[in-house]
Amino acid sequence: MVQINLPKGSEVQKGNYFKDKTGSKNIKKVNVYRWDPSSGDNPRIDTYEVDMDSCPSKVLDILNKIKNEIDPTLAYRRSCAHGVCGSCAMNMGGKNGLACTKPHSEIDGDIDIYPLPHLKVKKDLIGDLDGLYRQYKSIEPWLKTNSKSDSMEIIQSKKDREKLDGAYECIMCACCSTSCPSYWWNGDKYLGPAVLLQAYRWIVDSRDDERQARLKKVADELKLYRCHTILNCTSACPKGLNPAKAIAEIKKMLATANI
Amino acid sequence: MENKRPLSPHIQIYKWHISSLVSISHRITGIINIIGITFICLWATLLLLGESNYLVINSFLNTLIGKFIILGLTWSFSFQALSEIRHLIMDLGYGFQIQITKITGLLVIFGSIIFTVIFYFIGKNLI
Numbered sequence: 001m002v003q004i005n006l007p008k009g010s011e012v013q014k015g016n017y018f019k020d021k022t023g024s025k026n027i028k029k030v031n032v033y034r035w036d037p038s039s040g041d042n043p044r045i046d047t048y049e050v051d052m053d054s055c056p057s058k059v060l061d062i063l064n065k066i067k068n069e070i071d072p073t074l075a076y077r078r079s080c081a082h083g084v085c086g087s088c089a090m091n092m093g094g095k096n097g098l099a100c101t102k103p104h105s106e107i108d109g110d111i112d113i114y115p116l117p118h119l120k121v122k123k124d125l126i127g128d129l130d131g132l133y134r135q136y137k138s139i140e141p142w143l144k145t146n147s148k149s150d151s152m153e154i155i156q157s158k159k160d161r162e163k164l165d166g167a168y169e170c171i172m173c174a175c176c177s178t179s180c181p182s183y184w185w186n187g188d189k190y191l192g193p194a195v196l197l198q199a200y201r202w203i204v205d206s207r208d209d210e211r212q213a214r215l216k217k218v219a220d221e222l223k224l225y226r227c228h229t230i231l232n233c234t235s236a237c238p239k240g241l242n243p244a245k246a247i248a249e250i251k252k253m254l255a256t257a258n259i
Numbered sequence: 260m261e262n263k264r265p266l267s268p269h270i271q272i273y274k275w276h277i278s279s280l281v282s283i284s285h286r287i288t289g290i291i292n293i294i295g296i297t298f299i300c301l302w303a304t305l306l307l308l309g310e311s312n313y314l315v316i317n318s319f320l321n322t323l324i325g326k327f328i329i330l331g332l333t334w335s336f337s338f339q340a341l342s343e344i345r346h347l348i349m350d351l352g353y354g355f356q357i358q359i360t361k362i363t364g365l366l367v368i369f370g371s372i373i374f375t376v377i378f379y380f381i382g383k384n385l386i
Contacts, residue, residue, distance in 0.1 A: 043265050091273070094272055117270075117273055118266060119267050121266070181270065230283075245352070248355065
């Protein structure tokens with residue numbers, strides 16, 4: 001259901017202010033969403049003054065700086081720092097992306113950092129993605145083939161392989177799904193752009209023999225057709241992929257195929 | 260503990276862009292058009308019942324509010340039609356590159372305003 005306001009207990013309050021102690025002239029204010037599960041308080045926005053002279057170029061560098069030098073209680077996910085693992089997906093300057101690939105110079109004024117939108121928050125910038133992983137499992141993201149041989153590879157032409165370009169590169173960071181208003185309102189039923197892009201990836205794989213069954217499974221008013229081409233997903237994707245186009249391709253297949 | 264977890268902010272913080280604006284406007288103009296068409300149908304029905312009805316509606320539509328409603332409906336019909344064409348093209352699988360969606364979105368926004376002006380001049384017998 002469409003619910004514009006945050007539920008009770010989720011409203012964001014003003015938090016602490018951490019003044020700069022380095023005496024630097026090049027200061028940037030960074031507002032970070034905080035929530036501590038061990039306290040019964042509402043989430044709050046803490047503001048940190050960060051010395052930009054000694055800060056590398058990405059938003060993740062700012063967070064590391066805050067955690068190492070100002071406030072070690074800040075919690076966020078990060079791992080590879082090269083835009084490959086998808087751990088540090090969050091909302092920066094009103095847009096989803098990976099903190100490790102997002103240059104902070106692209107954000108004007110104060111930098112606002114929130115967890116991925118419309119998720120249950122575990123702590124600070126860490127959202128609960130269990131629902132998304134369950135949906136991912138539901139599309140059975142593995143090869144299903146009738147091939148009897150277990151020693152021979154399944155041959156794929158270059159042209160068929162090309163169909164997977166723009167789909168297999170997805171790192172499942174959930175930037176797209178959590179940017180989608182349809183997914184916010186119907187996330188329990190609508191699969192969302194990330195999972196549908198993966199569904200598409202297996203539907204168009206020439207080596208897969210369950211194409212019809214996969215299409216049938218995804219052909220559902222709520223699972224697929226909640227996409228209204230808002231295109232928040234495509235504009236959020238840190239890997240430059242196009243989930244909206246993949247969803248449109250699935251719709252097109254369903255409209256033209258005989259299922 | 261599970262239930263205590265707060266919901267992270269969503270529409271309150273997410274940045275708008277052309278495509279999301281056009282998409283939400285498409286829905287809003289859709290609702291306005293349904294209401295508008297209903298009233299136009301009612302008006303047409305009332306015409307069958309005699310001239311006096313026509314005069315009442317005519318004088319209402321000539322007030323400032325009436326004129327605003329007519330212009331507003333002209334815009335929302337224009338917007339809906341153009342935006343629907345954009346959706347049809349997307350349903351065919353074209354125009355999904357971010358740059359293109361920006362251009363088509365702007366075309367819908369400015370096109371609807373231009374259409375409204377054209378219809379206004381046609382209505383005033385100036386064209």
